[in-house]
Amino acid sequence: MKLEMKDQPGQLxxxxxxxxxxxxxxxxxxHQRETxxxxxxxxxxxxxxxxxxxxxxxxxxxxxxxxxSVVRIGEQRLLYECTLITIGHLMHTDLSDTVDRIDTxxxxxxxxxxxxxxAINSPSSARIxxxxxxxxxxKKAVQILRNVAEQKDLLIIEPLEGI
Amino acid sequence: MRIAILGFGSxxxxxxxxxxxxxxxxxxxxxxxxxxxxxxxxxIDLAAAxxxxxxxxxxxxPDVTPSDVVAKAEYDVLVEVTPTDVDxxxxxxxxxxxxxxxxxxxxxxxxxxxxxxxxxxxDLAVANGVFLRYEATVCGAIPLIHAMQEGLAGNTISRLxxxxxxxxxxxxxxxxxxxxxxxxxxxxxxxxxxxxADPTYDVEGIDAAIKLVIxxxxxxxxxxxxxxxxxxxxxLLTPEALRLAEDQDCTIRLIGxxxxxxxVLRVSPRIVSKAHPLVVEGTLNAVTVGTDLAGDLTFIGKGxxxxxxxxxVIGDLLYIRDRHVQGS
Ligand SMILES: NC(=O)c1ccc[n+]([C@@H]2O[C@H](COP(=O)([O-])OP(=O)(O)OC[C@H]3O[C@@H](n4cnc5c(N)ncnc54)[C@H](OP(=O)(O)O)[C@@H]3O)[C@@H](O)[C@H]2O)c1
Numbered sequence: 001m002k003l004e005m006k007d008q009p010g011q012l013x014x015x016x017x018x019x020x021x022x023x024x025x026x027x028x029x030x031h032q033r034e035t036x037x038x039x040x041x042x043x044x045x046x047x048x049x050x051x052x053x054x055x056x057x058x059x060x061x062x063x064x065x066x067x068x069s070v071v072r073i074g075e076q077r078l079l080y081e082c083t084l085i086t087i088g089h090l091m092h093t094d095l096s097d098t099v100d101r102i103d104t105x106x107x108x109x110x111x112x113x114x115x116x117x118x119a120i121n122s123p124s125s126a127r128i129x130x131x132x133x134x135x136x137x138x139k140k141a142v143q144i145l146r147n148v149a150e151q152k153d154l155l156i157i158e159p160l161e162g163i
Numbered sequence: 164m165r166i167a168i169l170g171f172g173s174x175x176x177x178x179x180x181x182x183x184x185x186x187x188x189x190x191x192x193x194x195x196x197x198x199x200x201x202x203x204x205x206x207i208d209l210a211a212a213x214x215x216x217x218x219x220x221x222x223x224x225p226d227v228t229p230s231d232v233v234a235k236a237e238y239d240v241l242v243e244v245t246p247t248d249v250d251x252x253x254x255x256x257x258x259x260x261x262x263x264x265x266x267x268x269x270x271x272x273x274x275x276x277x278x279x280x281x282x283x284x285x286d287l288a289v290a291n292g293v294f295l296r297y298e299a300t301v302c303g304a305i306p307l308i309h310a311m312q313e314g315l316a317g318n319t320i321s322r323l324x325x326x327x328x329x330x331x332x333x334x335x336x337x338x339x340x341x342x343x344x345x346x347x348x349x350x351x352x353x354x355x356x357x358x359x360a361d362p363t364y365d366v367e368g369i370d371a372a373i374k375l376v377i378x379x380x381x382x383x384x385x386x387x388x389x390x391x392x393x394x395x396x397x398x399l400l401t402p403e404a405l406r407l408a409e410d411q412d413c414t415i416r417l418i419g420x421x422x423x424x425x426x427v428l429r430v431s432p433r434i435v436s437k438a439h440p441l442v443v444e445g446t447l448n449a450v451t452v453g454t455d456l457a458g459d460l461t462f463i464g465k466g467x468x469x470x471x472x473x474x475x476v477i478g479d480l481l482y483i484r485d486r487h488v489q490g491s
Contacts, residue, residue, distance in 0.1 A: 083411065083434065084434070085404050085407055085408060085415070085434060087399055087400065087401055087404050088399075114407055114410070116401075116403035116404075116406065116407060118401070118403055123399070123401060124401075124403070125401045125403040125404040125407055126407070127407040127408070127410070127411070155395070155399045155400075155432075157404065157408075157415060157431075157432050157433060157434055158431070158433055158434065159433060159434045159435075160324070160416075160418055160433040160434065160435045160436075160439065160441070
């Protein structure tokens, strides 16, 4: 996000403090001083990661209270990736519906899908890559997949390293 | 040191052969299989007993029962290596109780009694001033329990995970290597003697789950039963799934995992990077222990086999001898 603040000592700290207050993680701070000296306003760009979708409004409110104005909120990046394999009657149980249930969350999406169907009526296997904005969203997406798998009688193979 | 051996199958005979082959200063004064037994305070002729068994006969006389050996033979340590029963642990549980009650140390490779009744047996051992050791119950030759109890004493174990079943590991290795179906790989494992006629216990993850229960209850201060383990076996895996993993430099292994803090106890097929130390080939076992002081340690070795399992039993016997047994 791009922030605008008064060029006074302590202002940057005032802007960064709310981020940790909502449990966010600062990835980069880009500080620009090339603005016109007369404006006495500082432009700062911050790349950050939030624990969950809901933290953003809270953060904006806290920043406003600190007298920091948010000029622009950039694109949300899908930082987290997780690859799982599923086995079962994937087509009979509507694979696109399975994918939809994750995509409709809005904060996680299936970005890659490889399907192997050996023969009609025998179980097929698919590798699914999910990306999400936060770890919490990833956990949610994987839980959705687990629930769908239980309903549709599919086997889910999760990665060894935690999600 | 004098020992009595109950069970003269793969493990029991492995122990006898090691005693014969090496100068371990161990005398066997009692021996029994399902059909009979021998008691001889002067020491049983193990070579002759192995011969009788090799010719399809019983190891002793039908007049001497395993319970006679437990109750009447003169020994310092009972070596209990009869078949595992995961429902009630019998008849091994009764033999172990009786020996501890006689103030005899016990060494066992039998998962049933340890998984089902460890707290009771440990208390009984303590009350009688004797040792109860069970290194061979988990991962055969790998001295995992010794390592965690002694070598890693003082560490807090945050996570323990790995390949606890050699049969499943063999099947998955073969499915990945040569694109065999599950059924083909299982048939091959049976032919090589790596899988039982009824492979349920291995392929459904029950064997791995029992080992997790043993580690959880005896090392990690948890109170769990087999029903607490979330368990998925390998029977539904396809060669295509293994290839999809392979495409990303990964493979699939049956992983048992305990995370004490989070109460996680599960056995399930997992996607693992091929560069991970737990990715071992064939029937090997591998376990990673995550600790606070020592960091992560990975143990790799043979999880079964006559001599390999005997190695764990003998390690326990000598541990007891060095600390306790007098007058042998
Ligand atoms: N094999 C391994 O690599 C391995 C590894 C780790 C742990 N274990 C455990 O070690 C134990 C022994 O395994 P194993 O492979 O040696 O089994 P096994 O080859 O089947 O031998 C079992 C032995 O126990 C005897 N037996 C059966 N019922 C008995 C009873 N009621 N009283 C006394 N003896 C009895 C059998 O008698 P008969 O000879 O008359 O049939 C046989 O000699 C099992 O609990 C197993 O789970 C084995």
